[in-house]
Amino acid sequence: MAKEIEITMENIKSTKIDSPEIVDESTQQNASRIETKGVKVWYDDFMAIKGIDMVIKPNTITAFIGPSGCGKSTFLRLFNRMNDYVEGFKMEGKIKIDGDNIYKKKVNVEQLRKEIGMVFQKPNPFPKSIFDNVAYGLQIQGIKDKKLINERVEKALKQADLWEEVKDNLKKSALALSGGQQQRLCIARTLAVQPSILLMDEPTSALDPISTAKIEELIHHLKEEYTIIIVTHNMQQASRISDYTAFFYLGELIEYDKTRKIFTNPEKKQTENYITGRFG
Amino acid sequence: MKIKEKIIELVLKFFASITILTTVGIIVVLLFESIAFFKSVSILDFLTDTQWTPLYSEKHFGILALVSGTFLTAAIAIAVALPIGLTIAIYLNMYAPKSFRKVLKPFLEILAAIPTVVYGFFALTIVTPFLQTIYPDLETFNSLSAGIVMGIMIIPFISSLSEDALHAVPKSLKLASFGMGATRFQTAFKVMVPAASSGIIVSIILAISRAIGETMIVAIAAGQQPQLTLDPTVPVQTITSYIVQVSMGDAPQGSIEYKTIFAAGLTLFLFTFILNSISFYIKKKYQEKYE
Amino acid sequence: MNNLQKNRFIDQVFKILGILFTMLGIFILGVLIYNILKVGVTRINWDFLTSLPSRRPEKAGIYTAIIGTLDLMLLTIIFAIPVGVGAGIYLEEYAKKSKFSSLLEINISNLAGVPSIIYGLLGLGIFVRFFGLGGSILSGSLTLSLLILPIIIVATREAIKAVPHSLKEASYGLGASKWQTIKNVVLPSSFGGILTGIILSLSRAIGETAPLIVVGAMAYVPFVPHSVFDTFSVLPMQIFSWTTRPQQGFAIAASAAIIILLIITFVMNGIAVYFRNKWQKKLK
CATH class of the missing domain: 1.10.3720.10 (MetI-like)
Structure with missing residues (x-):
């Protein structure tokens, strides 16, 4: 059984990512590149995304900013097809991850989501132990090798900077952790399945400033191995941690550039108005 | 005016209490007749006998x-x-x-x-x-x-x-x-x-x-x-x-x-x-x- | 097949199983209705509705059972509605958080789970014997009233809970007393919800057989009751008594009576759903 899984995992790696199993100096290639072409989204009759072309480079942190209801979360959730479950969802256009269109008919959505981790707005640990939360993604893939699971859980918790705080209490319920710890646990849970892209939907909006700072620092480290997209309402956060920033307004991508450029010298008036707090 | 309000409240409270009376009634009725029953049939028989034939001439009361x-x-x-x-x-x-x-x-x-x-x-x-x-x-x-x-x-x-x-x-x-x-x-x-x-x-x-x-x-x-x-x-x-x-x-x-x-x-x-x-x-x- | 494919396969199998089981419920409902219609529908005619019960199946009718059901329901409405709605109002608007009110709450939740036949024993012990009312319509309707009380109380409370707090405050703000507010604001706005609960509880009461058997409803009543102290039969009781007879003719008559009972039940449920939808729309 274990052997079969091993092979399966390798297959996935080789089809999806052209990189060796072990990440060291060659990390640059591990993360994925995202490309969207003419993406439009409707919820029933409401047009939520009005045609977006965008390229997101590997090993970068990209921030999506814009007022509430501008489509940035919807757009983010296209990358792991989380909108599929929304009633009345319709989509047009192409989204390619490492060259493959993820909205092709044959795409295995579960496999896709294994490659593209997501962290949600509010910490949402399962009502299970800390260990079981992190091991969840491995278990649903059918991995039964205890040693492998233990290793991955430990590694993920270390990556999420939570290991030192919980290593003696792995059997404790995840719900007993503080909000900030819960969110780092959710990040660890995502990292344990070794994705190549991390989607973060306002991951710190429900947290206090100290927890927020911890998570921002964590995100900064994770850039070395992952392509990260973060939706945020917090301008300082976007300017602190991201390499690129995309400004969305009413379902359109208004401006997308290096973060420094967006925050110091935006091309568009709307962008400037938003980041200087004149609306939103 | 005040009295009318008070009376209404009492009437409504009485209505609500009927549900308690119902439970009390159920328990009293069941216990009352059951106690009479257990005067003629031992509880031990009731709980351990494996036959239930109260309607026959040879009566057993094994629930x-x-x-x-x-x-x-x-x-x-x-x-x-x-x-x-x-x-x-x-x-x-x-x-x-x-x-x-x-x-x-x-x-x-x-x-x-x-x-x-x-x-x-x-x-x-x-x-x-x-x-x-x-x-x-x-x-x-x-x-x-x-x-x-x-x-x-x-x-x-x-x-x-x-x-x-x-x-x-x-x-x-x-x-x-x-x-x-x-x-x-x-x-x-x-x-x-x-x-x-x-x-x-x-x-x-x-x-x-x-x-x-x-x-x-x-x-x-x-x-x-x-x-x-x-x-x-x-x-x-x-x-x-x-x-x-x-x-x-x-x-x-x-x-x-x-x-x-x-x-x-x-x-x-x-x-x-x-x-x-x-x-x-x-x-x-x-x-x-x-x- | 690798693990991902296997998981997807299981997922699809379970989906199909879910559809099958859901359809199974509806399919069985269809089989039940079809079979009963097939056997009984030709038996329904004006004579069937207006004839007295008879020992000869082809002449038997449900006249006394229908009149018995109507009488019983009328009395049950008179007893259960004021008490049930009143108790619901008390619990929602008056009762403060106290031992007494939490006792009431536990008690009502427990009563809702007491088997109906136990209510029959209660009716037998209290109304039939203790008050000496005998196996009369009065005993039967009092017993059924207690049986459906929890349903009406719960529905009333839910409906009152849904009334926006601002409405009540507006009424108090104009100097209205508590009862005036309840009478003029709370009850009118929760009317749809309460009505839905009442109809559903009556539809339950109409189908009840077990407690009425215990209280002493008759399988064979050759005359229409004249007063509340008379013995009675009801539709489900008539069906039960026909079901237990060996002649095929009674099975046909039972099917015919079941059609009438199902029509009444479905119509009442339909009306209840209609009122609920209308009321929920209004609330929004």
């Missing part, structure tokens, strides 16, 4: 013969209703489109609205003959057919209440699981069902309670032979159908036959009371968890 029939039919009913009801609940919650769920849920609830005498007729005249074509040795009155039909009747109890419980699980957990690449099946059984377990357990307990108190289906289709058996193909008698049998005859007040139905009723009441109390306790705890 086990009725309890076994009661639990046999209830067990068959739950064996039918639990897998089907829970699968429907998960299907409606995780797979079915919203519009589908809105139509199907009330439709299934019709199953619970049909009078039980109709189900009894259905079991006796349609289900039993059908089962006899598969298994010819099945007797005309049997617990299998009654149990299956009772199970169909309580499907909506389990499916509706369990779906409510699944619905109450925060949506973020479902999304988190999907986000990790879990299928709907994996999400249902590894995340949703465990998270909704208390509500699902409550629905199952209520269904059991409903099944052991169900009367007309067993009175019509399960027979009138109290016996300690696990054989689902032979006639049995439940506590409820015994009470019906005596009531259909004319047992004079004060006779031992008359008193037996209260002793049997007390036994039934205790079973359902315990089950209902457990479910109430779980429900209270579970409400606090989500608030």
Whole structure:
């Protein structure tokens, strides 16, 4: 059984990512590149995304900013097809991850989501132990090798900077952790399945400033191995941690550039108005 | 003006108190006649004798013969209703489109609205003959057919209440699981069902309670032979159908036959009371968890 | 097949199982209704509705059973509605958080789970014997009233809970007393919900057989009751008594009577759903 899984995992790696199993100096290639072409989204009759072309480079942190209801979360959730479950969802256009269109008919959505981790707005640990939360993604893939699971859980918790705080209490319920710890646990849970892209939907909006700072620092480290997209309402956060920033307004991508450029010298008036707090 | 308000409040309070009087009334009536019963029959016999023949000349008062029939039919009913009801609940919650769920849920609830005498007729005249074509040795009155039909009747109890419980699980957990690449099946059984377990357990307990108190289906289709058996193909008698049998005859007040139905009723009441109390306790705890 | 494919396969199998089981419930409902219609529908005619019961199945009718059911329901409405709605109002608007109110709450939840036949024993002990009302319509309707009380109380409370707090405050703000507020604001806005609960509880009461058997409803009543102290039969009781007879003719008559009972039940449930939808729309 274990052997079969091993092979399966390798297959996935080789089809999806052209990189060796072990990440060291060659990390640059591990993360994925995202490309969207003419993406439009409707919820029933409401047009939520009005045609977006965008390229997101590997090993970068990209921030999506814009007022509430501008489509940035919807757009983010296209990358792991989380909108599929929304009633009345319709989509047009192409989204390619490492060259493959993820909205092709044959795409295995579960496999896709294994490659593209997501962290949600509010910490949402399962009502299970800390260990079981992190091991969840491995278990649903059918991995039964205890040693492998233990290793991955430990590694993920270390990556999420939570290991030192919980290593003696792995059997404790995840719900007993503080909000900030819960969110780092959710990040660890995502990292344990070794994705190549991390989607973060306002991951710190429900947290206090100290927890927020911890998570921002964590995100900064994770850039070395992952392509990260973060939706945020917090301008300082976007300017602190991201390499690129995309400004969305009413379902359109208004401006997308290096973060420094967006925050110091935006091309568009709307962008400037938003980041200087004149609306939103 | 002030007095009128006060009087109205008192009247309403009295109305509410009627529910307490009802419970007191049930307990007093059951105990009163049962105590009279236990003056002529020892509790030990009642609990250990394996025969129940109060209507014959050679009288035995072993409630086990009725309890076994009661639990046999209830067990068959739950064996039918639990897998089907829970699968429907998960299907409606995780797979079915919203519009589908809105139509199907009330439709299934019709199953619970049909009078039980109709189900009894259905079991006796349609289900039993059908089962006899598969298994010819099945007797005309049997617990299998009654149990299956009772199970169909309580499907909506389990499916509706369990779906409510699944619905109450925060949506973020479902999304988190999907986000990790879990299928709907994996999400249902590894995340949703465990998270909704208390509500699902409550629905199952209520269904059991409903099944052991169900009367007309067993009175019509399960027979009138109290016996300690696990054989689902032979006639049995439940506590409820015994009470019906005596009531259909004319047992004079004060006779031992008359008193037996209260002793049997007390036994039934205790079973359902315990089950209902457990479910109430779980429900209270579970409400606090989500608030 | 690798693990991902296997998981997807299981997922699809379970989906199909879910559809099958859901359809099974509806299919059985269809089989039940079809079989009963097939046997009984030709038996329904004006004579069937207006004839007295008879020992000869082809002449038997449900006249006394229908009149008995109507009388019983009328009395049950008179007893159960004021008490049930009143108790619901008390619990929602007056009762403070006290031992007494939490006792009431536990008690009502428990009563809702008491088997109906136990209510029959209660009616037998209290109304039939203790008050000496005998196996009369009065005993039967009092027993059924207690049986459906929890349903009406719960429905009333739910409906009152849904009334926006701001409405009540507006009424108090104009100087209305508590009862005036309840009478003029709370009850009118919760009327749809309460009505739905009442109809559903009556539809339950109409189908009840077991408690009435215990209280002493008759399988054979050759005359129409004249007063509330007369003995009676009801539709489900008539069905039960026909079901237990060996002649095929009675099975046909039972099917015909079941059709009438199901029509009444479905119509009442339909009306209840209609009122609920209308009321919920209004609330929004």
